[in-house]
Amino acid sequence: MNRTEKATYLRIALALQNISVHQIIAEQIIETFEAVNEKGGDFNLHDAVEIQVKYRKKKKTETP
Numbered sequence: 001m002n003r004t005e006k007a008t009y010l011r012i013a014l015a016l017q018n019i020s021v022h023q024i025i026a027e028q029i030i031e032t033f034e035a036v037n038e039k040g041g042d043f044n045l046h047d048a049v050e051i052q053v054k055y056r057k058k059k060k061t062e063t064p
Contacts, residue, residue: 003027003030003031003034004023004027006030007023007026007027007029007030008023008026010026010029010030011023011026014026024055024058024059024062025055027055027058028051028052028055031051031054031055032048032051035047035051
């Protein structure tokens with residue numbers, strides 16, 4: 001399952017709990033979670049900012 005599919009399923013599960021999350025935010029959460037799982041205690045501010053910048057750019061390109 002790719003990250004977009006995971007994010008979609010996450011959004012559905014959260015919506016069932018009355019938690020609304022935009023698709024891009026759900027993808028950012030999934031990528032952050034995967035990075036934390038991969039790096040464990042080595043996940044750092046640089047990693048977090050790198051992900052944030054990536055999704056900020058993605059949001060700008062997808063928003064009219």
